[in-house]
Amino acid sequence: MKWCSKDLDMYLQASEYVDTAIVPLIPITWGSQKKNVILKGEFPLILSEEIERQLKGRVFLFPAITYLVSERDEEILKRISALTSELENEGMPYPVFITSDARWTGAEVLGDRLVNIPPVPLEHMDEEYQREIVSEQVKHILQIVTKKWQNTF
Amino acid sequence: MANKDEVSRRQFLNYTLTGVGGFMAAGMLLPMVRFAIDPIMKQGAGQDMVAVVEEGKITEEPQRFTFKVNQKDGWYESEVTQAAWVFKDKNGDIVALSPICKHLGCTVDWGTDPSHPNQFYCPCHGGRYTKDGTNVKGTPPLAPLDVYKKEVKDGKLYLGQAEPQ
Incomplete structure (x- = not known):
């Protein structure tokens, strides 16, 4: 389900079936690194949308948590864990944070809720190959997500 | 005068x-x-049949094929990638099923549930469908998978709109 009122109505009808929030973590800067930083945002967004398409009935795709590259880790993690606990209290026990920013590898607060995918520059590939790469990565993330779901439903 | x-x-x-x-x-x-x-x-013209795959590639085992459809919604036009599970049934007739689960709209997969290798399986809530798309009783879905309108022309399979069975 997407972050729109039509899908929220669908959620309210079937909230007992939805327990997973997909939240992309996207860095922002307009400094000299912008090309690199945009790449780190583009890829996780594409993947998140594709995962939402495949698992529409059980996940809710959230707007990305964005942060400035210059922002301090503690500040960002504080915001993320505030969201995590809110989700857990409100019937979303499985938040999944999707990022291509290597900054979060090993962040303890995120633990196994973090899915870190190395960014792939899709811009110069032909479409067939792009789709192959995306579907390969999506398959990988699906495995991680469905593993969390084991023995529920 | x-x-x-x-x-x-x-x-x-x-x-x-x-x-x-x-x-x-x-x-x-x-x-x-x-x-x-x-x-x-x-x-009306935007909802044409789209060539998906050569007839020879279709097997008795369901395979997933993707194809692009121009979706026209009044004034707004966009290209959408759709998928279909295509196979030949016992009589050799081609069947093209929509992969969208009738429960809450996830994408179903063929044979991914180890205990039911010959069924469509929805990873979200364990919904199952038999090979012809009929929903298995006792699992969440309440209707069979949609079927694409199909047509074979010049050895190619063309698919149109998905319709409820």
């Missing part, structure tokens, strides 16, 4: 002016009307 059948100058001018005025008004209005209703008139 003017004859009964004769047209007076006043009448003649009236007729000509109305005629010319009418042509001018029509000339201005028609293109506007065309602009306004054009997308609606074209909509």
Whole structure:
């Protein structure tokens, strides 16, 4: 389900079936690194949308948590864990944070809720190959997500 | 005195002016009307059948094929990638099922549930469908998978809209 009122109505009808929030973590800067930083945002967004398409009935795709590259880790993690606990209290026990920013590898607060995918520059590939790469990565993330779901439903 | 059948100058001018005025008004209005209703008139053509795969590649085991559809929603046009599970049934007829689960719209997969290798399986809530798309009782879905309108032409399979069984 997407972050729109039509899908929220669908959620309210079937909230007992939805327990997973997909939240992309996207860095922002307009400094000299912008090309690199945009790449780190583009890829996780594409993947998140594709995962939402495949698992529409059980996940809710959230707007990305964005942060400035210059922002301090503690500040960002504080915001993320505030969201995590809110989700857990409100019937979303499985938040999944999707990022291509290597900054979060090993962040303890995120633990196994973090899915870190190395960014792939899709811009110069032909479409067939792009789709192959995306579907390969999506398959990988699906495995991680469905593993969390084991023995529920 | 003017004859009964004769047209007076006043009448003649009236007729000509109305005629010319009418042509001018029509000339201005028609293109506007065309602009306004054009997308609606074209909509039917946008929902054409799309070539998906050569007939020879279709097996008895369901395979997943993707194809692109131009979706026209009134004035808004976009290209959407759709998928279909395609296979031949016992009689050799081609069946093309929509992969969208009828429960809450996830994408179903063929044979991914180890305990039911010959069924479609929805990873979200364990919904299952038999090979012909019928929903298995006791699992969440309440309706069979949608079936694509299909057509074989020049050795290629063409698919149209997905329709409920």
